[in-house]
Amino acid sequence: MTQFPQSFPATRMRRLRQSPWIRGLVAENTLTPADLVWAIFVHDGEGRVPVGSLPGIDRLSVKEAALTAKRASELGIPAIALFPYIGPEGKDETGSGALNPDGLVPRALRAMKEAAPEIGLITDVALDAYTTHGHDGLLDADGTIPNDATVEKLVQQALAHAAAGADIVAPSDMMDGRIGAIRQAFDDEGFTNMMILAYAAKYASGFYGPYRDAIGSAKSLKGDKKTYQQDPANSEEALREVALDLAEGADMVMVKPGLPYLDIVHRVSTTFGVPTLAYQVSGEYAQIKAAAMNGWIDGDRVMMESLMCFKRAGASGIITYFAEEAADKLG
Numbered sequence: 001m002t003q004f005p006q007s008f009p010a011t012r013m014r015r016l017r018q019s020p021w022i023r024g025l026v027a028e029n030t031l032t033p034a035d036l037v038w039a040i041f042v043h044d045g046e047g048r049v050p051v052g053s054l055p056g057i058d059r060l061s062v063k064e065a066a067l068t069a070k071r072a073s074e075l076g077i078p079a080i081a082l083f084p085y086i087g088p089e090g091k092d093e094t095g096s097g098a099l100n101p102d103g104l105v106p107r108a109l110r111a112m113k114e115a116a117p118e119i120g121l122i123t124d125v126a127l128d129a130y131t132t133h134g135h136d137g138l139l140d141a142d143g144t145i146p147n148d149a150t151v152e153k154l155v156q157q158a159l160a161h162a163a164a165g166a167d168i169v170a171p172s173d174m175m176d177g178r179i180g181a182i183r184q185a186f187d188d189e190g191f192t193n194m195m196i197l198a199y200a201a202k203y204a205s206g207f208y209g210p211y212r213d214a215i216g217s218a219k220s221l222k223g224d225k226k227t228y229q230q231d232p233a234n235s236e237e238a239l240r241e242v243a244l245d246l247a248e249g250a251d252m253v254m255v256k257p258g259l260p261y262l263d264i265v266h267r268v269s270t271t272f273g274v275p276t277l278a279y280q281v282s283g284e285y286a287q288i289k290a291a292a293m294n295g296w297i298d299g300d301r302v303m304m305e306s307l308m309c310f311k312r313a314g315a316s317g318i319i320t321y322f323a324e325e326a327a328d329k330l331g
């Protein structure tokens with residue numbers, strides 16, 4: 001409850017800031033490795049391949065992904081969200097690779113589960129990594145992304161992930177009705193405990209640039225995603241999106257991007273009182289890294305500050321490329 005202050009000098013706000021122990025005692029929020037979801041990229045090749053626009057981030061082989069799951073466990077990071085890099089040979093018009101039960105993601109899931117069964121595995125449900133045109137859904141000849149036909153594909157993709165050992169599927173495509181369709185299919189197939197994290201409020205954002213580079217869709221993307229992702233001008237619309245996804249059977253919701261959208265994180269978490277995750281996306285990571293590499297900001301400090309700000313806004317967890325670095329510092 002807001003209290004009206006007594007006036008100076010009875011009240012001196014600086015008393016509670018005078019040393020680390022008292023600042024710690026009165027801190028309203030905390031950040032721990034348990035708040036972080038480690039976003040990783042997997043590829044079908046060997047070893048680790050650096051992503052140019054995300055300094056410090058590599059695409060990982062299936063083997064490296066399994067080692068990363070073990071590393072998450074050591075660091076106290078509860079979950080990993082994996083995103084596939086699919087080369088040109090693995091892409092087609094309809095993104096059929098996304099449905100392959102033995103594709104890269106299912107293979108990585110199995111290897112990671114075996115290496116560290118205690119780590120939660122979150123998969124991305126969308127076709128963009130697998131389509132030649134880079135859209136999250138199918139693409140009709142007239143340039144539209146057909147909603148219902150896309151949802152049918154997404155359901156198959158989600159089932160393939162569930163069968164391979166995913167704990168949480170996270171549809172990031174923004175088609176209408178996909179949460180309900182996936183929930184129905186999970187129930188029909190006996191996956192009653194599968195968790196769904198809905199990218200409920202995903203905005204059509206320029207902050208995804210480095211990610212498209214990382215998953216190999218930057219060059220191929222035709223047009224933009226404004227007919228399915230949300231307009232950055234809107235916030236009432238985000239509440240409608242969240243309400244629908246919860247009604248359709250989502251267990252948790254996500255807001256994306258992160259820092260520029262903390263007002264949405266706050267509104268969603270206070271309005272619905274459901275676990276609300278935020279995604280600190282690739283462009284946010286790249287901004288901080290680039291400025292730090294130029295010596296313009298203290299990179300570690302800004303990393304930790306940015307993550308704490310998500311907690312203050314009401315996020316219950318943060319998907320971030322900083323997870324390993326931050327968890328290491330939080331020790």
Ligand SMILES: NCC(=O)CCC(=O)O
Nearest residue numbers: 172207208211281282283
């Ligand atoms: N579906 C996952 C993303 O689009 C990630 C975006 C980013 O990190 O920029």
Ligand SMILES: [Mg+2]
Nearest residue numbers: 174175176241
């Ligand atoms: Mg929606």
